Amino acid sequence: MEFNPFQRKFRKGLKKVALVYPNRYVGGIANIGIQQIYAEVNEFAICERFYADIFDGLKSLESQTPLSEFDFALFSLQYETDYFKTVEIIRKSNFKGIKIAGGPCVMENPKPLLQFFDAFFIGEVEGRLQEILSVRSPEELCGIKGIYTGKEEKVRRVFPKLGKHLENEIIADGAYGRCFLLEIGRGCIRKCTFCLVRQIYAPPRWRGVEDLPEIKGVNKVAIIAPSPTDHPNFKDILQIFIEKGFEVSPSSLRADTLDEELLELLRAGNVRTITLAPETASTELSEFLKKGFSFEDVKMVAEISAGKFEKLKLYYMIGIPGESIDDVRRIVEQGEELKKYIPKIEISVNPLVPKPHTPLQWLSFGGHGGVAGLKKKVELLSMLSQRCGIELSKPNLNEFVIQTILARGDQSVSGILEGENYRRYLGFLDAIKIDAELPWDFIDHGYRKSRLVKEFEQLMLAISKDL
C-alpha cells in the first residue's frame, strides 16, 4: 500500500507525463531519482508512473490510463538489460507523444537506443524538467542543455548543486523495505578504476545535516549515496535518526571507514547484515582496481562485528586482467576465514564489465580466458563454496555478455533489441584499440580522454610487472 503525497487528478490544460521504469516496481519505488522527478513534474503537470510488472508497463499505476494517452514518456534506464522491456513497452503501447530517456545508462552510452527515442537527457535532470516538458515537438528539444537528439556532436553533462532534500516522498514497500529514501550525497571521492559512478556523477557533492528533512510516518530511513560512509558527518546523521527511534539502512559500506563506534551505531539502527565489496581477493588486483582497502580491513570489520550482526555479505568480481585461478580460489578461502567471526557468509560474484568512461573501457570482457574462462571460474567457486557451506550468488553470464554489448555498442547493436541473436555482436566484448573512436566519445563528462588513456596505460604496465 502506497502513501503518495503528490498524486493529482487529470485537469484540462495540464500536460500528461508518463514516468516509465521498465523494471519491477520494488526497484523503481526505491529509486530516489525517480521520486524526485515525480515530485517535480507534479508541480506543473500531471505525472503518473509505469512499471514493467504493473499492467505490463502499458497502463499507469495511479489511474490505469494507457501510456498512449500521455503527452510525454520519460524512461528511466538504470540497467542495460532493461532496454528489452523499454522497446517492448514503446512498441506495444503505440505511444505517439515525445519520448525521452535518462538515467545512468543514458549518461554512459545511449547509442544502442538512438532509433527508439526522440531525445536523451545526459545528466541529472532536477530543476530542468519544466523547460524540457514545455516543448511542443521533438525538434524544439534541440539546443536544451543536456539534451542529445542524435544530431549534436558533443553534449556536456549537466548536474545541479545538491540543495534541500525532498520533504515528502512516496512511501511504499521497496527494495529497502518500507522506508524514507534519504539521499545524503552524489558522486564519489574515490577513484576505483572500474566504476562508472566516479565519472558520471562527478563531482562528489554532500548534503549537510541542515539540508535533511524532518521524516514522519515511517520508522526506517534508507541512507543513499554511492559511498555513504565517506560523508564527513555520516556518524552524526546516523546518530540523529537513531536517537529519534528510526531504523537505518545505508546503501553500502566501505571496510576502511568502519570503526567500532560506527558499527555500534549501525547495530543500534537495527542493521543486521554488513555488506562490503572487496571486489578481489588479490592485493595486486585490488591495487589495479584502486579499491583502497585490503582484506586486513575486511577482517578487522568482521572481528569487531562478531556477535553483533547476523550476516556478512561480500561482493567480488572475476575476469580482472592478470587474475590467476588461485586469486579466484582465494575468494572462498577469504569467506571461510571470516566465518569464525560471523558464521553466515554470503559471497556474490559478478564479472568485471569494462564500462564506458572508465579507465578500463578499452579492456576485453572476461579477462584472459574470455567468457569460457569466466564459466570455469564460476564452476570452481560453486564447488568450493558448497564444500565449505558458504552461500554463493552466481552471475548469469549470458546476461552480462548482453549487458556489455549494450553498454559498449553503437547503433548497430540495436538489432538485439528487435530479436536478433546477440552472438552476432560478440565483437563488442573484445579489447578496444586505444586510438579508436568510441560511440560515447560525444558525451563530455568533464574528464580529458588523454588522462584516461594515461591511467589505463599505467594500470596495464603495473599489472604486467606483477604477472
Ligand code: SF4
Ligand atoms: S566503487 Fe564505490 S567507492 Fe569506488 S568509486 Fe565507485 S562508488 Fe566510489
